[in-house]
Amino acid sequence: MPQSLDYLKETPSQTAGPYVHIGLAPGAAGFDIYGQELGWDIAGPNAQGERIRVEGLVIDGTGSPVKDVLLEAWQANAAGIYAHPEHAGAVEDGFRGWGRVITDFATGEWGFDSVKPGSVPGRNGTVQAPHINLWIVARGINVGLNTRLYFEDEAEANAADPVINMIEWENRRQTLIARRNETDGKVVYRFDIRLQGENETVFFDI
């Protein structure tokens, strides 16, 4: 036997189960316990850039909306800076760039308010199109699913995006593009996530 490499193994994932709200969104579970719940305000009051709303459904392999999902969003600010010490540059006071939402128990609709992120650097000098990183957990999902939301009105940047272009099946790339709607001056991006089957959303091993 050679020497042991002496690394630890990552703790294995398990499903978040049907009652994930108790821990991560107790108000939605039906009780008030914390002084403040985390993740409801992604951008804060001082964020520059275009205010947007993102909405959608998570749809299972039977075509039904999934009504017990929890999604987390991670994004840069409008200048393309992440609120993290390893990304040089400052973000607006109160900008966290992280959010957490749950689906409506009756309809499965989810949504969050934020600002549209700017482009961020890619690997080897490339530029990534504006995107929001999403992580999806729920009953029946054994390991959280990672995907990315890109914006329909960034066609030029999307066409040059190194991650989108890595997806060999060009017809699958559109599953990552949110559709822009403007109603009463409010910008809403629609992003439905299909877990399985026709038009299945692209998921990443990040």
Next chain:
Amino acid sequence: MLKPGEFYQRDREWHPPAYDPKYKTSVARSPRQALISLENTVSEITGPVFGHGDIDTGDNDLIYNYAKPGESAIGERIILHGRVLDENRRPLPHTLVEIWQANAGGRYRHKKDTYLAPIDPNFGGCGRTLTDENGYYYFRTVKPGAYPWRNWVNNWRPAHIHMSIFGTAFAQRLITQCYFEGDPLIAKCPIVNTIPDPAAIDTLIAPLDLNATIPLDTIAYKFDVVLRGRRSTLFENRLEGN
């Protein structure tokens, strides 16, 4: 100069697969296409930062954090404690750990839980804390009960505490479940058994830790969590712009 680089690849044979028909809900909620492997960029190596302003003192004490004044939750009083490390055995300081669980009878305080075991009026079932500078965390709670669920007709979840951990990067984001040493339901559980390797299942079982108990007060279990580790390289870091 040594610079931190990419995270080690996640071992998808150690984690459960998306599709496991014995856990029925996974059948319609698992992608049929393969995941697209993505080399880390700044989007993956960064993640949210939390501080003591985000949580309150006492959020990690489930025996009292939802109890009426002078009362406490009913059940076996336990300390759940351990460290959050990475695969390189480095502690992860100041990272957010959140837990949720059923009460001592296996009933969740959730409007969707209709199990006939009663709600404990003094138990909410959620807690959160930040690890200290050594990656150490602790909670005080009651040991949760097993409960039935609709998978096969007679499936019972082993006693477990759900745990959510952040680390420093979105690539480390993890939700798992902590089980308790000696529970005979562990071997029977289709959710536990989504994990193919018995050695991986063992890492989800918290041993009894008599050294950490408080005599005549609270028994203890120890549960260490390991998040993905990171390369450090003497060579030029291929990630750019961070």
